[in-house]
Amino acid sequence: MSNRRRFLANAGAVVLGTAAVSRSAMAALPDAVARTGADTQPPSAPPAGQHYTPVVTLNGWTAPFRMTDGIKEFHLVAEPVVREFAPGMTARLWGYNGQSPGPTIEAVEGDRVRIFVTNRLPEHTSVHWHGLLLPSGMDGVAGLTQPHIPAGRTFVYEFELTRPGTFMYHPHSDEMVQLAMGMMGLFVVHPRNPRHHPADRDYALLLASYDIEPGSHTPRVSTMLDFNLWSWNSRVFPGIDHLVARIGERVRMGNLSMTNHPMHLHGHVFEVTCTDGGWVPKSARWPEVTVDIGVGQMRAIEFDAVAGDWAFHCHKSHHTMNAMGHGIANLVGVDQKDIARRIQKLIPDYMAMGSRGMAEMGEMQMPLPDNTLPMMTGTGPFGALEMGGMFSVLKVRDEQRPGDYTDPGWYRHPPGSLAREWDGELPAPARAAGATPETATVDVRKPGAHDHH
């Protein structure tokens, strides 16, 4: 849902940026539109200017603009926001226009844009247009190319979009804190020629990392590496919407987290067709199933969608977990039944965990600290998904109508195309010469002998 509210009714309160801006631009600010929810907004076709295929920002939205003398005007408001990471957990972040990430800015190659930035944070800020080619004085590096935008003031940026691609915006003013607090957004410049790299569906997401102590709401801004929530568009599994497709797909991914993310898509071979540096010539592309996205990089991958339910996730396995303890004792293979009974005398609600692995975490519903998601959770058509963080599902259906982004439900697998339990006879498994299975510590479930356990 969107609600419109006017900021700074008095144009006289606007403070000009260092660059000259025409007087007519300052007659009034465009409305700053804010959102309160974390649902995915359907793609919004441009109300003016050249047509393009709009992107779908997963669990996000696209900023509206108005045309003034042929210039597309946007209004970003930097402000504290409450962002739902997944049902059951909210974070107190800083963002733009009511959410983190901020609204995706979409425009067309050759457009001139004018972006008003109102600072409603408790401290100064600035906006750097990451990857865009623009005059140095519009680059948004506070102290270097412009003064900081003080709290309560509005600056305006104006530049021409010289090349198409997918970019980002984020502060360059107390940058460590403001990035850790969630201040970022996507900036998509569509090609002027609509036949250039067309896509039927175009999804956009920003990778970010947060360190929110279980039981609290605000990220710890000084954390360098030890994050516990790995997000797409400030959402974590099971809060990330599924990607729905019929045919043809482009996914644009930017990484503003503090580490690289090898993004892996099941069931497809894709190509990186665009980076924030520009289009990748066909001759230079590698077929891939995983693309590693470095810090501060943007990658657009394209593929022809194949019917099915396909996992899409960061391949760092700890990045598909929610907050968890990394220093806890490893009890895999440690029998603790009798010890657990004794511990229960001291701690009545104690339950032994970890002896058989951690899968029980994904199956059991146990009371957790306030505002804390299970480290692994989620349920699919066949049971517990045991995931968290950077994980979602690409749902491709032959019958999905163009432009229909509604969830088609779980995939119905054609007969004979689904893995199933085998209960027939088995040939003896071949083992490496000299290998003896460690039956003492590994509970081997022998086929055809279910009672032996």
Place this chain on the structure above:
Amino acid sequence: MPHARKVEQRRFEQRQLEVAQEAAGTAAMTRSAYFEAVAARQLTGYFEQVREAAELSRDLAQRMAEAGNAPRLAHMREQAFYAEMTAQLARSRHRAIAAREQLVRMLGLTSVQGTLQLPERLPELPTTPAEAHDAEQTAMDRRLDVLAAARASEAFARSLGLTRATRFVDVLGAGYVNESESREERTDGYEVHLSIPVFDFGDARLARARAGYEQTLARTADIAVKARSQVRETYSAYRTAFDLARHYRDEVVPLRKRISEEALLRYNGMLIGPFELLADAREQVGAVNAAIEAQRDFWLAESDPRTAMTIGPPRWHRRLPANARVRPSHRRRRTLTD
């Protein structure tokens, strides 16, 4: 009255006072020994729980080492902690026995078996603490050493043949020499008096006698001032012990309990492991222990204001030496994977 008889009278009164103080002291010591014995037994239960938690950590670490999940070093660290806790439990058990034997001696019991049945726990705190209304005045009216000093003073006057008291002076407020009423030392709403007769000495040849009488008055005033001070101090000790015991019972222990509940939630989410949870359980038991000690300290201090009001100086340092406090370290210990 013959002089010898008067002297005997004084000696008798003095002895009476000493016996009363001794009896009160013995009663107080016995009372203390009783609370010490009950508390020491209760505290042993605490050490048993701490040792049990340490034993569980050790057993878990041992299983982990056997399964190849932790180095021997981790197991040895847990074993060392468990060994230390075992020693502390042994000391604690002896302290409970020593405290009990102290009580047996105080009671003069000949056969312990079956005769001395200690309760499981200390009595609950009273709902409200006793107030200090008129405590100092009560001491002036009833405390044996104060009364004895006043009587000695009167007896001295009588021995001089003085019988006609012209007026009374308050040895606390105005003093004998300065009879002005302006030397009010208390402004908190109540006054304490210890009135002593002033005799008409008349003839100047009685100046020496008068000086002697003044001396007895000064001694009475000194004892009275000390008595008042002791009443105030014992009441403060009583009240502080009450407040601390209530603070531990109503604030510290429930807070630790809530902390343990939160720790269990974190364990549920695999944010912490069983070793951290067991360490937290030990800390929770530690808070319960501190609460027991505070409760015991209250009962030890409970009778002191009464003693100070009615008998004489309470024996402030009568705590049993066996009660030296030794507590296991409650600092959070390294986890196995640190």
